[in-house]
Amino acid sequence: MSTRSIPAARYEDRLGRAQALLPAHDASALLIGVGAELQWLTGYAAHALPRLTMLVIPSRDRSSLVVPRLELAAARECTAVHAGLIDLITWEETEDPFELVARLLDESNSRPEIQLGALGGAWGRLGGLLVSDRLWATFLLRLQAVVPDAAFGLASTVLSDLRAIKDSEEVELLRTAAHAADRAITRVATGRLIGRTEADIAAEVRERLVAEGHDEAAFWIVASGPNSASPHHEPGERVVQSGQPLLLDIGGRIEGYGSDITRTFWVAGDGYGGPTDEYRHLYDVLQRAQATGTQSVKPGVPAEDVDTAGRRVIEDAGFGPNFIHRTGHGIGLEGHEDPYIVAGNERALVVGNAFSIEPGIYIDGRYGARIEDIVVCGPSGPDTLNEAPRELVVVRGT
Amino acid sequence: MSTRSIPAARYEDRLGRAQALLPAHDASALLIGVGAELQWLTGYAAHALPRLTMLVIPSRDRSSLVVPRLELAAARECTAVHAGLIDLITWEETEDPFELVARLLDESNSRPEIQLGALGGAWGRLGGLLVSDRLWATFLLRLQAVVPDAAFGLASTVLSDLRAIKDSEEVELLRTAAHAADRAITRVATGRLIGRTEADIAAEVRERLVAEGHDEAAFWIVASGPNSASPHHEPGERVVQSGQPLLLDIGGRIEGYGSDITRTFWVAGDGYGGPTDEYRHLYDVLQRAQATGTQSVKPGVPAEDVDTAGRRVIEDAGFGPNFIHRTGHGIGLEGHEDPYIVAGNERALVVGNAFSIEPGIYIDGRYGARIEDIVVCGPSGPDTLNEAPRELVVVRGT
Numbered sequence: 065m066s067t068r069s070i071p072a073a074r075y076e077d078r079l080g081r082a083q084a085l086l087p088a089h090d091a092s093a094l095l096i097g098v099g100a101e102l103q104w105l106t107g108y109a110a111h112a113l114p115r116l117t118m119l120v121i122p123s124r125d126r127s128s129l130v131v132p133r134l135e136l137a138a139a140r141e142c143t144a145v146h147a148g149l150i151d152l153i154t155w156e157e158t159e160d161p162f163e164l165v166a167r168l169l170d171e172s173n174s175r176p177e178i179q180l181g182a183l184g185g186a187w188g189r190l191g192g193l194l195v196s197d198r199l200w201a202t203f204l205l206r207l208q209a210v211v212p213d214a215a216f217g218l219a220s221t222v223l224s225d226l227r228a229i230k231d232s233e234e235v236e237l238l239r240t241a242a243h244a245a246d247r248a249i250t251r252v253a254t255g256r257l258i259g260r261t262e263a264d265i266a267a268e269v270r271e272r273l274v275a276e277g278h279d280e281a282a283f284w285i286v287a288s289g290p291n292s293a294s295p296h297h298e299p300g301e302r303v304v305q306s307g308q309p310l311l312l313d314i315g316g317r318i319e320g321y322g323s324d325i326t327r328t329f330w331v332a333g334d335g336y337g338g339p340t341d342e343y344r345h346l347y348d349v350l351q352r353a354q355a356t357g358t359q360s361v362k363p364g365v366p367a368e369d370v371d372t373a374g375r376r377v378i379e380d381a382g383f384g385p386n387f388i389h390r391t392g393h394g395i396g397l398e399g400h401e402d403p404y405i406v407a408g409n410e411r412a413l414v415v416g417n418a419f420s421i422e423p424g425i426y427i428d429g430r431y432g433a434r435i436e437d438i439v440v441c442g443p444s445g446p447d448t449l450n451e452a453p454r455e456l457v458v459v460r461g462t
Numbered sequence: 463m464s465t466r467s468i469p470a471a472r473y474e475d476r477l478g479r480a481q482a483l484l485p486a487h488d489a490s491a492l493l494i495g496v497g498a499e500l501q502w503l504t505g506y507a508a509h510a511l512p513r514l515t516m517l518v519i520p521s522r523d524r525s526s527l528v529v530p531r532l533e534l535a536a537a538r539e540c541t542a543v544h545a546g547l548i549d550l551i552t553w554e555e556t557e558d559p560f561e562l563v564a565r566l567l568d569e570s571n572s573r574p575e576i577q578l579g580a581l582g583g584a585w586g587r588l589g590g591l592l593v594s595d596r597l598w599a600t601f602l603l604r605l606q607a608v609v610p611d612a613a614f615g616l617a618s619t620v621l622s623d624l625r626a627i628k629d630s631e632e633v634e635l636l637r638t639a640a641h642a643a644d645r646a647i648t649r650v651a652t653g654r655l656i657g658r659t660e661a662d663i664a665a666e667v668r669e670r671l672v673a674e675g676h677d678e679a680a681f682w683i684v685a686s687g688p689n690s691a692s693p694h695h696e697p698g699e700r701v702v703q704s705g706q707p708l709l710l711d712i713g714g715r716i717e718g719y720g721s722d723i724t725r726t727f728w729v730a731g732d733g734y735g736g737p738t739d740e741y742r743h744l745y746d747v748l749q750r751a752q753a754t755g756t757q758s759v760k761p762g763v764p765a766e767d768v769d770t771a772g773r774r775v776i777e778d779a780g781f782g783p784n785f786i787h788r789t790g791h792g793i794g795l796e797g798h799e800d801p802y803i804v805a806g807n808e809r810a811l812v813v814g815n816a817f818s819i820e821p822g823i824y825i826d827g828r829y830g831a832r833i834e835d836i837v838v839c840g841p842s843g844p845d846t847l848n849e850a851p852r853e854l855v856v857v858r859g860t
Contacts, residue, residue, distance in 0.1 A: 109696075134693055134787055137694070138692070141696070157787075197600040198598045198599065199599040200597070201594065201596065201602045201616065202596070204599045204602055204603075205602075205615070216603060220600075270672060274665065274668060274669065280668065280679075295532055296532060296535070296536055297536065298507075298536050300539075388532065389532055389555075390555070400511065
């Protein structure tokens with residue numbers, strides 16, 4: 065995926081802020097492999113490959129992007145390289161890229177003002193090497209072998225807070241993705257459902273996510289009847305029937321930025337297969353909880369308070385034990401990232417935070433429901449990106 | 463994705479063989495996170511999540527699958543759990559799953575006959591903990607913290623050789639995927655191409671891969687004109703024109719098993735935009751190299767000899783410096799796995815190895831070509847899974 069919506073000045077700003085934070089984290093470098101962090105810092109949406117690609121951000125001087133020669137053409141097109149913000153260093157098939165990274169670290173570390181070699185264990189003294197959170201074990205173990213005295217930590221300790229505040233281009237990408245997901249979920253739910261397997265509907269979800277504007281589909285939970293009581297149900301061979309709920313939790317990516325929407329429909333069929341009073345009650349509680357959580361969003365509110373606000377509605381109705389997960393997760397270049405809307409997260413929301421609000425009520429063996437929107441924390445309250453109706457929509461499914 | 467084609471007996475066999483190999487590798491346990499290795503061992507095609515899912519295979523006794531409670535319903539449906547081959551252990555949101563894994567290791571390690579505690583550094587003495595190769599750094603660093611005396615290594619040292627030999631069900635999944643990719647690439651190439659951007663054609667590739675039977679599309683290289691000289695080109699806004707080559711390198715997955723095919727077409731248009739003699743010559747050399755590599759496949763032949771066989775054809779024609787990558791890679795639940803068809807890999811091919819043969823010739827700034835098939839090493843020679851024509855196909859593209 066290209067990242068054409070994000071201008072070079074953003075990457076310059078991000079690289080500068082990340083580097084400036086290293087001393088405060090007692091870190092001497094960031095070592096960023098392929099993934100969301102690399103894309104956020106450089107615009108390089110690289111493929112995950114067994115050959116090492118690594119952005120080395122030292123605590124001073126210029127950063128370097130180490131790539132296998134085979135990836136040279138792709139790497140030099142990324143915004144940060146193209147704009148001359150970072151150096152590009154290629155390695156040949158006969159070279160050891162880990163030794164190359166170690167040399168880059170040595171060079172930036174051999175400047176007199178930060179050299180601690182005489183004391184031994186320079187890296188330990190100097191502070192940690194912070195690797196991207198999803199760097200593969202195969203890479204991390206090799207790095208640990210070539211820089212044996214270093215203390216290794218996670219780059220997210222520096223980057224998460226920065227990435228959790230979306231700039232205006234990122235919010236617009238999230239909004240575009242959300243609207244595409246709104247259209248996809250509505251089209252799937254208003255089509256034929258009864259007599260089709262979950263897996264078949266899931267295939268339609270994937271196609272519609274792309275047809276409505278996503279670069280790719282990312283996930284496609286289709287849970288019918290009792291399967292709706294399983295939060296992460298894998299669509300299977302169960303055939304959708306009338307008189308039962310159908311939960312869709314779907315998302316895709318546009319330029320790397322994700323959509324993530326959940327709606328629970330009631331499939332009524334042609335006869336009278338409408339929802340039971342019991343289910344209507346459950347759904348009503350859930351919808352009020354989701355709205356209450358959303359309305360609690362504003363700058364300065366601890367993330368956990370958003371969880372509490374909605375959860376209390378569910379608890380007060382006696383469904384507390386049936387809401388078995390946190391309220392939400394941040395979203396951006398990763399489907400799950402900071403801030404997490406969960407008990408224990410006391411961090412205050414700030415303008416630009418983007419996250420899901422997705423309470424659920426699950427009655428094991430019978431049915432469940434979940435409603436999920438992506439919400440951005442605006443200056444005075446929530447900016448809800450999704451626009452699909454949140455009421456219990458009864459569909460015929462025929 | 464479900465893995466319904468692989469029977470429980472296969473998983474029992476795989477788990478048993480992996481465990482039996484641990485002592486010879488001086489390893490006390492395998493710690494397998496979400497990914498291809500987990501699916502190969504259990505049939506569990508889990509989603510990659512920030513919450514830890516880990517299969518713990520000790521050197522003796524039963525293995526345990528540690529999953530977050532939220533994933534219970536999905537995990538218990540996987541074949542190995544369903545068939546009672548492994549224990550399922552869930553952890554609650556308030557628990558530390560890494561401590562849980564450490565306790566499991568302690569239990570299997572506290573049996574008198576293998577206890578070394580009195581000597582200290584028991585884990586170091588006992589041998590390594592072998593983690594799945596793509597385990598995220600965030601998980602590995604936590605494991606290293608809770609079992610500080612252990613020597614960590616890669617599970618691939620045990621599993622790669624096992625996984626590289628495909629059983630009959632795996633070969634049939636690869637064949638089904640290959641044929642779906644054959645149809646997809648042919649349909650895309652014989653449709654309208656001229657005037658469309660690479661990105662637009664890539665979107666069609668993704669749709670066709672799924673329409674032809676893949677569960678999902680995995681990659682979609684579309685490289686036109688001079689971009690065909692970049693092996694891993696990212697499809698962009700370049701508009702396809704007549705009188706130029708178009709390289710498609712595409713693949714998807716069926717029940718986790720991948721397809722991977724490359725064909726290079728010549729887009730002629732309505733006038734005379736046929737290939738130049740120079741390009742015909744280049745392509746002819748390449749096709750002979752690809753055929754020669756394929757024909758060299760049989761049990762007992764070192765993997766590097768397959769690379770050499772095709773490469774020599776290219777070198778003899780003077781294109782040696784323009785073939786800038788290895789000949790191929792294994793394929794199965796991962797798009798790139800053992801065996802690698804590359805200089806230096808002296809391992810002999812065995813029946814059931816499945817890998818790509820994909821030489822390429824790249825003239826920087828002008829054009830390139832690559833031909834790729836997936837080939838299985840049969841008892842007496844190559845079993846080529848792909849069936850799309852390998853000749854230089856000239857398409858109108860209008």
